[in-house]
Amino acid sequence: MSTPNPRRQLKPTDVKRLNRTWRRNTEGRLALILESVTGPFNIGSIFRTAAAFGAETVWLAGNATPPTNPKAQKTALGTDRLVEWHEPVPVAEAVRAAREEGFRVVAVELTGDAVPLHEAKLGGDVCLVLGSEDHGCSPACLEAADSVAYIPQVGRVGSVNVAVAAAIAMAEARRQEWASPAG
Numbered sequence: 511m512s513t514p515n516p517r518r519q520l521k522p523t524d525v526k527r528l529n530r531t532w533r534r535n536t537e538g539r540l541a542l543i544l545e546s547v548t549g550p551f552n553i554g555s556i557f558r559t560a561a562a563f564g565a566e567t568v569w570l571a572g573n574a575t576p577p578t579n580p581k582a583q584k585t586a587l588g589t590d591r592l593v594e595w596h597e598p599v600p601v602a603e604a605v606r607a608a609r610e611e612g613f614r615v616v617a618v619e620l621t622g623d624a625v626p627l628h629e630a631k632l633g634g635d636v637c638l639v640l641g642s643e644d645h646g647c648s649p650a651c652l653e654a655a656d657s658v659a660y661i662p663q664v665g666r667v668g669s670v671n672v673a674v675a676a677a678i679a680m681a682e683a684r685r686q687e688w689a690s691p692a693g
């Protein structure tokens with residue numbers, strides 16, 4: 511009998527099993543606030559990543575596009591059903607709601623006082639805030655957040671796409687917990 515080649519793509523049932531193992535080893539709660547993120551493909555993409563990293567809630571703020579938008583579905587691929595989300599409210603209200611649910615609120619933005627993402631404390635129950643494609647996080651949002659973290663960039667670019675920034679930040683939050691489970 512031949513042994514199965516371990517270097518083959520996992521089958522869907524294998525992936526489900528693998529995800530279950532990581533789920534059992536993940537305690538920190540993760541949430542998002544999306545302030546005036548309007549691009550439907552960005553919204554769909556963020557929801558898919560949020561579902562993959564086990565984010566439990568997304569608060570929409572300002573004029574953010576809801577994931578029910580038909581274009582958002584093209585990138586969400588139905589994963590938005592796995593994440594609780596709330597209709598848009600003013601950003602200060604979304605921050606208050608996240609705090610009431612026990613989250614520390616960390617804005618992901620390039621500000622003068624922001625710390626590099628890999629040095630930011632993202633463990634425990636954390637709600638990450640992403641800003642709009644055009645104007646970034648509003649002053650009201652930055653004022654309301656507990657702290658700010660930025661993604662260091664080496665190339666000559668002003669910023670990365672908001673869905674990419676969300677993915678990097680969620681991955682880093684999970685990485686910090688997995689690298690140091692007690693922290």
Ligand SMILES: C[S@@+](CC[C@H](N)C(=O)[O-])C[C@H]1O[C@@H](n2cnc3c(N)ncnc32)[C@H](O)[C@@H]1O
Pocket residue numbers: 618619620639640641642643644645646647659660661662663668669670671672673675
């Ligand atoms: C495309 S950026 C907004 C850029 C906008 N032109 C500005 O001047 O603020 C959209 C959002 O992505 C996130 N973002 C993008 N690049 C980032 C970085 N290097 N560090 C932290 N956040 C970033 C932030 O949440 C930002 O509000």
